[in-house]
Amino acid sequence: MFDVERSAPEPLDDIVEQMSRRVSSLSPAIERARAERPRSEIVRAVPIVVSRPEPPHPHPPRNEAIGEITDYESLISVCRARADELQLSRSNIDAIAGWADGLAGKILGSASAKRVGPLTLEPLLAALGLKLIAAPNHVTLERHRNQRIPRDARQVRRPRLRAWVDPVC
Numbered sequence: 001m002f003d004v005e006r007s008a009p010e011p012l013d014d015i016v017e018q019m020s021r022r023v024s025s026l027s028p029a030i031e032r033a034r035a036e037r038p039r040s041e042i043v044r045a046v047p048i049v050v051s052r053p054e055p056p057h058p059h060p061p062r063n064e065a066i067g068e069i070t071d072y073e074s075l076i077s078v079c080r081a082r083a084d085e086l087q088l089s090r091s092n093i094d095a096i097a098g099w100a101d102g103l104a105g106k107i108l109g110s111a112s113a114k115r116v117g118p119l120t121l122e123p124l125l126a127a128l129g130l131k132l133i134a135a136p137n138h139v140t141l142e143r144h145r146n147q148r149i150p151r152d153a154r155q156v157r158r159p160r161l162r163a164w165v166d167p168v169c
Contacts, residue, residue, distance in 0.1 A: 069132065075116065080108050082128045097123035 066085075067078035083093060093104035099120070106114040107124070116124060125131060 066130070070137070072115075076108060076112065079124060079128055079130070082130055083108065086128065088128070093124075093127045096127040099123065 066082060067074065069075045069078055083090075088096075090105040090108060091101060093099075093108075094101055097104065097120075103114060103120070104124075104127075106112075107116055107120065114120075
């Protein structure tokens with residue numbers, strides 16, 4: 001039937017030896033690539049640092065207010081005046097704010113075809129280099145003193161956690 005001596009596998013030691021030779025040996029191409037070759041001298045470039053003085057800012061920082069904003073019309077008026085002060089065209093404001101062509105003209109134009117909203121206020125202020133600072137208006141506060149009714153502290157809802165608002169000192 002079955003001849004055990006003829007089909008018997010090689011001894012286990014021979015198999016282990018063959019496997020270890022195959023694993024540890026590298027292909028001839030890799031062996032040739034690993035051979036020592038004369039290397040040319042490598043010259044490394046040293047970066048040269050040139051320090052240029054920053055040009056003076058065309059509009060030095062100021063602490064005074066540019067204008068007083070009490071309603072939407074005064075906001076647009078201040079933005080128009082700031083664009084004129086910086087000599088920015090409406091198309092340049094569009095490019096800086098990342099808007100479609102013509103939007104700044106529609107917002108700041110005399111016809112006011114578009115209005116400033118929650119998505120356009122921040123890019124408009126950034127393009128014009130403006131920030132809004134809230135300040136108490138004592139005149140209107142006194143005018144409406146008799147109309148104010150204190151709120152019931154038990155009815156106040158806890159505010160959700162939002163971004164930190166830095167109080168202006």
